[in-house]
Amino acid sequence: MARSNKERTEATRLALIEAARRLFVERGYAETATPDIVAEAGVTRGALYHHFEDKKALFRATLEREAEAVAGHIDKVSLPAGSPREALLLGASAYFDAMAAPGRTRLLLLEAPAVLGFEGAGAIDRENAAGTLKAGLAELLGPGAKAETLDALTDLLSAAFDRAAIAIEAGADREAYEGAIAGLLDGLVRA
Known part of the structure:
Protein backbone atom coordinates (compact mmCIF):
# COMPACT_ATOMS: atom_id res chain seq x y z
CA MET A 1 0.00 0.00 0.00
CA GLU A 53 14.16 27.28 7.71
CA ASP A 54 17.83 26.60 8.42
CA LYS A 55 20.22 24.38 10.38
CA LYS A 56 19.30 26.13 13.63
CA ALA A 57 15.60 25.34 13.12
CA LEU A 58 16.51 21.68 12.49
CA PHE A 59 18.64 21.73 15.65
CA ARG A 60 15.74 23.14 17.65
CA ALA A 61 13.41 20.42 16.30
CA THR A 62 16.02 17.82 17.29
CA LEU A 63 16.21 19.27 20.80
CA GLU A 64 12.42 19.41 21.12
CA ARG A 65 12.20 15.73 20.23
CA GLU A 66 14.87 14.88 22.82
CA ALA A 67 13.18 16.99 25.51
CA GLU A 68 9.80 15.37 24.75
CA ALA A 69 11.37 11.93 25.18
CA VAL A 70 12.83 12.95 28.55
CA ALA A 71 9.53 14.44 29.76
CA GLY A 72 7.58 11.40 28.55
CA HIS A 73 9.86 9.05 30.45
CA ILE A 74 9.60 11.13 33.63
CA ASP A 75 5.80 11.23 33.40
CA LYS A 76 5.58 7.48 32.81
CA VAL A 77 7.85 6.56 35.70
CA SER A 78 6.66 9.06 38.32
CA LEU A 79 2.91 8.44 37.87
CA PRO A 80 2.57 5.49 40.26
CA ALA A 81 4.12 7.38 43.20
CA GLY A 82 2.37 7.34 46.55
CA SER A 83 3.52 10.74 47.83
CA PRO A 84 4.75 14.02 46.34
CA ARG A 85 8.26 13.33 47.67
CA GLU A 86 8.28 9.86 46.15
CA ALA A 87 7.00 11.25 42.84
CA LEU A 88 9.79 13.84 42.76
CA LEU A 89 12.44 11.24 43.62
CA LEU A 90 11.10 8.85 40.98
CA GLY A 91 11.06 11.76 38.54
CA ALA A 92 14.69 12.59 39.35
CA SER A 93 15.72 8.99 38.82
CA ALA A 94 13.74 8.88 35.57
CA TYR A 95 15.45 12.08 34.44
CA PHE A 96 18.88 10.56 35.03
CA ASP A 97 17.79 7.40 33.16
CA ALA A 98 16.51 9.45 30.22
CA MET A 99 19.62 11.63 30.12
CA ALA A 100 21.77 8.48 29.89
CA ALA A 101 20.71 8.06 26.25
CA PRO A 102 23.93 8.51 24.25
CA GLY A 103 24.46 12.13 23.29
CA ARG A 104 21.40 13.50 25.05
CA THR A 105 23.28 15.34 27.79
CA ARG A 106 25.55 16.94 25.21
CA LEU A 107 22.63 18.02 23.05
CA LEU A 108 20.28 19.33 25.73
CA LEU A 109 22.66 20.65 28.36
CA LEU A 110 25.79 21.74 26.48
CA GLU A 111 24.99 22.41 22.83
CA ALA A 112 21.46 23.82 23.32
CA PRO A 113 22.45 26.81 25.49
CA ALA A 114 25.51 27.47 23.30
CA VAL A 115 23.44 27.56 20.10
CA LEU A 116 20.02 28.80 21.23
CA GLY A 117 21.14 30.86 24.21
CA PHE A 118 20.04 30.44 27.80
CA GLU A 119 16.48 31.64 27.10
CA GLY A 120 16.02 29.52 23.96
CA ALA A 121 17.20 26.36 25.68
CA GLY A 122 15.13 27.23 28.76
CA ALA A 123 12.00 27.61 26.65
CA ILE A 124 12.35 24.03 25.44
CA ASP A 125 12.69 22.86 29.05
CA ARG A 126 9.65 24.91 30.13
CA GLU A 127 7.60 23.35 27.30
CA ASN A 128 8.47 19.89 28.58
CA ALA A 129 9.69 18.67 31.98
CA ALA A 130 9.71 21.95 33.92
CA GLY A 131 5.92 21.92 34.30
CA THR A 132 6.01 18.46 35.85
CA LEU A 133 8.75 19.53 38.26
CA LYS A 134 6.83 22.65 39.26
CA ALA A 135 3.63 20.67 39.83
CA GLY A 136 5.54 18.16 41.96
CA LEU A 137 7.07 20.93 44.05
CA ALA A 138 3.65 22.54 44.50
CA GLU A 139 2.31 19.25 45.85
CA LEU A 140 5.35 18.77 48.08
CA LEU A 141 5.16 22.25 49.59
CA GLY A 142 1.39 22.41 49.83
CA PRO A 143 -1.16 25.15 49.17
CA GLY A 144 0.77 27.84 51.07
CA ALA A 145 3.62 27.95 48.54
CA LYS A 146 3.81 31.25 46.66
CA ALA A 147 3.88 31.20 42.86
CA GLU A 148 7.13 33.17 42.66
CA THR A 149 8.75 30.80 45.17
CA LEU A 150 7.64 27.80 43.09
CA ASP A 151 9.05 29.41 39.94
CA ALA A 152 12.40 30.08 41.61
CA LEU A 153 12.59 26.60 43.17
CA THR A 154 11.72 25.00 39.82
CA ASP A 155 14.56 26.90 38.14
CA LEU A 156 17.03 26.05 40.90
CA LEU A 157 16.16 22.36 41.12
CA SER A 158 16.11 22.05 37.34
CA ALA A 159 19.64 23.47 37.28
CA ALA A 160 20.64 21.01 40.02
CA PHE A 161 19.25 18.08 38.00
CA ASP A 162 21.08 19.30 34.89
CA ARG A 163 24.37 19.70 36.73
CA ALA A 164 23.95 16.24 38.22
CA ALA A 165 23.27 14.73 34.77
CA ILE A 166 26.47 16.30 33.43
CA ALA A 167 28.45 14.99 36.40
CA ILE A 168 26.92 11.51 36.14
CA GLU A 169 27.74 11.33 32.44
CA ALA A 170 31.31 12.27 33.31
CA GLY A 171 31.49 9.31 35.72
CA ALA A 172 30.26 10.68 39.05
CA ASP A 173 28.35 8.42 41.45
CA ARG A 174 24.68 8.61 40.50
CA GLU A 175 23.54 7.35 43.91
CA ALA A 176 25.34 10.24 45.59
CA TYR A 177 23.49 12.72 43.39
CA GLU A 178 20.14 11.00 43.95
CA GLY A 179 20.81 11.15 47.70
CA ALA A 180 21.68 14.84 47.45
CA ILE A 181 18.42 15.52 45.56
CA ALA A 182 16.50 13.72 48.34
CA GLY A 183 18.29 15.88 50.90
CA LEU A 184 17.38 19.05 49.00
CA LEU A 185 13.72 18.04 48.85
CA ASP A 186 13.64 17.13 52.53
CA GLY A 187 15.23 20.48 53.34
CA LEU A 188 12.51 22.28 51.40
CA VAL A 189 9.81 20.54 53.40
CA ARG A 190 11.52 21.38 56.71
CA ALA A 191 11.96 25.02 55.66
Missing part, protein backbone atom coordinates in the same frame (compact mmCIF):
# COMPACT_ATOMS: atom_id res chain seq x y z
CA ALA A 2 1.39 3.41 -0.98
CA ARG A 3 2.07 5.94 1.72
CA SER A 4 0.11 9.17 1.72
CA ASN A 5 1.76 12.55 1.14
CA LYS A 6 1.41 13.29 4.85
CA GLU A 7 3.18 10.03 5.76
CA ARG A 8 5.99 10.70 3.25
CA THR A 9 6.35 14.25 4.55
CA GLU A 10 6.57 13.08 8.15
CA ALA A 11 9.03 10.30 7.21
CA THR A 12 11.30 12.85 5.49
CA ARG A 13 11.11 15.23 8.45
CA LEU A 14 11.91 12.40 10.87
CA ALA A 15 14.82 11.19 8.70
CA LEU A 16 16.28 14.69 8.78
CA ILE A 17 15.92 14.97 12.56
CA GLU A 18 17.43 11.54 13.16
CA ALA A 19 20.35 12.18 10.79
CA ALA A 20 20.93 15.60 12.33
CA ARG A 21 20.87 14.12 15.82
CA ARG A 22 23.54 11.56 14.94
CA LEU A 23 25.78 14.23 13.43
CA PHE A 24 25.18 16.84 16.13
CA VAL A 25 26.13 14.26 18.78
CA GLU A 26 29.17 13.04 16.83
CA ARG A 27 30.53 16.40 15.65
CA GLY A 28 28.69 19.11 17.54
CA TYR A 29 26.44 21.78 16.08
CA ALA A 30 29.19 24.05 14.75
CA GLU A 31 31.01 21.26 12.92
CA THR A 32 27.89 19.78 11.30
CA ALA A 33 27.15 21.06 7.81
CA THR A 34 23.75 20.86 6.13
CA PRO A 35 25.13 18.92 3.10
CA ASP A 36 26.28 16.24 5.54
CA ILE A 37 22.84 16.12 7.14
CA VAL A 38 21.00 15.66 3.85
CA ALA A 39 23.50 13.00 2.75
CA GLU A 40 23.08 11.16 6.06
CA ALA A 41 19.28 11.39 5.78
CA GLY A 42 19.26 10.35 2.13
CA VAL A 43 17.19 13.36 1.04
CA THR A 44 17.74 16.45 -1.06
CA ARG A 45 18.83 19.84 0.17
CA GLY A 46 15.45 21.11 -1.03
CA ALA A 47 13.74 18.65 1.31
CA LEU A 48 15.73 20.05 4.23
CA TYR A 49 14.67 23.61 3.47
CA HIS A 50 11.09 22.55 2.80
CA HIS A 51 10.85 21.31 6.40
CA PHE A 52 13.24 23.64 8.22
